[in-house]
Amino acid sequence: MSTDTIPIRFTDFPPTFRGPTLRPGDHDYPEARQIWNMRRDDELPALIVQPLDVDDVVTAMKYAASHNIPVAVCGGGHGIDGNAMPEGALVVDTAKLQDVTIDPSTNRVTIQSGVKLGRMDAATQEYGLIVPAGVVSDTGAAGLTLGGGIGHNARRFGATVDNLISIELVTADGSAITASADSNAELFWGMKGAGHNLGIATSLTYQGHEVGPKVVSGLIIFSADDAPRIFDGIDSVMADAPRSLSCNFLVLLAPPLPGLPDFIVGTPILVALVVYTGSVESYPAAISGLIGLASPMADMVAPSTWLEANSIVDAFEPPGRRQYMVGGYLSGLNGDIARKAVAAITNSPRPKSPLPSCLITFPVLGGALLDADEDSAAFSRIGAQWLLEVASEWDDGSDDSEYSPWVDVTIAEFSTDLATNAYTNLTADRGPEWLRGAYGSQDKWDRIVELKRVWDPNNRFAYNKNVTRAVESA
Incomplete structure (x- = not known):
C-alpha cells in the first residue's frame, strides 16, 4: 500500500x-x-x-x-x-520499553526493545558482563540485533545474534509470540538478520560474557603514507593476534587531537581504534604486531573501563546530523585498498564544523564471527574478515549535493573488492538486486522470502530494506 x-x-x-x-x-x-x-x-x-x-x-x-x-x-x-x-x-x-534484567546465575541478559547500547552496557557492567553488540552507545540494541550485530567483541564472541537466546515479538497480525530455538524456530532463524521485515521485538534475551570493567582502549594515529604498508601486513598480524584484540581503522582528515601537531590537522591520517579486552598486562604483546608495521605519530591507548571503550566512536557519529553510509564485507586488506581510501579522503568535501564529515572505516571481523555456521542465522558472515564503510555526515540540507555523491563515487572505487553478501545494518539500501544477494545464498534468500510470506503477507513491515519489494522487482 x-x-x-x-x-x-x-x-x-x-x-x-x-x-x-x-x-x-x-x-x-x-x-x-x-x-x-x-x-x-x-x-x-x-x-x-x-x-x-x-x-x-x-x-x-x-x-x-x-x-x-x-x-x-x-x-x-x-x-x-x-x-x-x-x-x-x-x-x-519502543522508547518507553526500558527494562533490563540480568540473571547472575546464568549470565543471561534480558532487555526490552527500547533499550540503547549505552544503557545495556551500564547495566551489564554492574555484573562484570557484556552482551556482544555495536560500538555507538546511542544505537538501539533491538534494531542492531535484528540485523545481525557486530562490534568490538565480534572476534571474541561472534555476532550479537550468535549470543541471542530468544525474542518476544509481536507479529504483523498483532499476535504476541516467542521465537527461539525451541519455539517458532524457523522464525527465530529469520529474526536473526532479517528481523526488521518480520515483526516488532518487545524483549530479547542474550547470553552475557565476562568482560571488564578494566580493558585497554584508545586511538593510535599513523601517517597516511604508512597506510599501504600497514594494510599489506595487517591480515597476518590479526590472524596471529588474540581474539580479545579489536582494531578498527579509520581514514579521515585529521581533526584536532591531543598529541597531533597543528600542521597535521586537516590532512589525511590513518587511525587505529584499539579495544583490548584481555588483561592490561598482556596488552603490549597483543598490540606488538600492529606497532611493528609502522611507527605511530601518536599513541593514545591506555587502560580504561569497558564503558569508556565502547563509547569512543560516539564522537565520530553524533546523533542528529545528516548521514549517508554505504559499505560491505572485505575478505582482506591490502596496500591498494589503502591507497584508494587515502586518495578518496584527500579529495573529499571539507568539514564545515569541528566534527568529521567524511570517513572511510575498516572494522576488523573474522575470529569467532566466522566460527558460527553460515546457515545458523539469516545474517550472513561468510568470508567477512573486515567491514568497509564509506560515510559522510553533515548538518545543512543545502550541502546534500556535495556530501552524498562523494560516498557513491568512493564506494564505486571499491566495487571489485566487496563481497556480494553484506551486513545490512551498516550500509544504506543498495537496491533489490543487492538485497537478494546480501544474505549469502539463494537458499537463505528463499527461506527469508517464505518467512515474509507466512508472517507478513501484506508487507505491514514495509519501511526497511524490504524483502517484498525485492521479490516484486525481480
Whole structure:
C-alpha cells in the first residue's frame, strides 16, 4: 500500500492504547521524531505511538492490520537509512520499553526493545558482563540485533545474534509470540538478520560474557603514507593476534587531537581504534604486531573501563546530523585498498564544523564471527574478515549535493573488492538486486522470502530494506 493513501491523522486510533500518542504540533512530538540520521528531516510521521507494554504493541498492530496500513518501527532510531520516521506514517516507537534484567546465575541478559547500547552496557557492567553488540552507545540494541550485530567483541564472541537466546515479538497480525530455538524456530532463524521485515521485538534475551570493567582502549594515529604498508601486513598480524584484540581503522582528515601537531590537522591520517579486552598486562604483546608495521605519530591507548571503550566512536557519529553510509564485507586488506581510501579522503568535501564529515572505516571481523555456521542465522558472515564503510555526515540540507555523491563515487572505487553478501545494518539500501544477494545464498534468500510470506503477507513491515519489494522487482 502506497504511503500517500495512509490516513493523515489516524483519528480512530484505539483509546485503549495506554502509552503516549504524538501528532505534529504536540509538545513532545519534535523530540520523539528526532533520530540519529536526520537526512530526511522534512518528513513528518502522522502519528507516533509509544507503547508502555506488549499489550500496547498488540493494540497498535491490530489497528494497522484492520486498516491495512504499513507500520514504521523505531527501536532506537539509529538505522542507517533513517526509515524510523517516514512521512505520513504510523510509527511504533519502543522508547518507553526500558527494562533490563540480568540473571547472575546464568549470565543471561534480558532487555526490552527500547533499550540503547549505552544503557545495556551500564547495566551489564554492574555484573562484570557484556552482551556482544555495536560500538555507538546511542544505537538501539533491538534494531542492531535484528540485523545481525557486530562490534568490538565480534572476534571474541561472534555476532550479537550468535549470543541471542530468544525474542518476544509481536507479529504483523498483532499476535504476541516467542521465537527461539525451541519455539517458532524457523522464525527465530529469520529474526536473526532479517528481523526488521518480520515483526516488532518487545524483549530479547542474550547470553552475557565476562568482560571488564578494566580493558585497554584508545586511538593510535599513523601517517597516511604508512597506510599501504600497514594494510599489506595487517591480515597476518590479526590472524596471529588474540581474539580479545579489536582494531578498527579509520581514514579521515585529521581533526584536532591531543598529541597531533597543528600542521597535521586537516590532512589525511590513518587511525587505529584499539579495544583490548584481555588483561592490561598482556596488552603490549597483543598490540606488538600492529606497532611493528609502522611507527605511530601518536599513541593514545591506555587502560580504561569497558564503558569508556565502547563509547569512543560516539564522537565520530553524533546523533542528529545528516548521514549517508554505504559499505560491505572485505575478505582482506591490502596496500591498494589503502591507497584508494587515502586518495578518496584527500579529495573529499571539507568539514564545515569541528566534527568529521567524511570517513572511510575498516572494522576488523573474522575470529569467532566466522566460527558460527553460515546457515545458523539469516545474517550472513561468510568470508567477512573486515567491514568497509564509506560515510559522510553533515548538518545543512543545502550541502546534500556535495556530501552524498562523494560516498557513491568512493564506494564505486571499491566495487571489485566487496563481497556480494553484506551486513545490512551498516550500509544504506543498495537496491533489490543487492538485497537478494546480501544474505549469502539463494537458499537463505528463499527461506527469508517464505518467512515474509507466512508472517507478513501484506508487507505491514514495509519501511526497511524490504524483502517484498525485492521479490516484486525481480
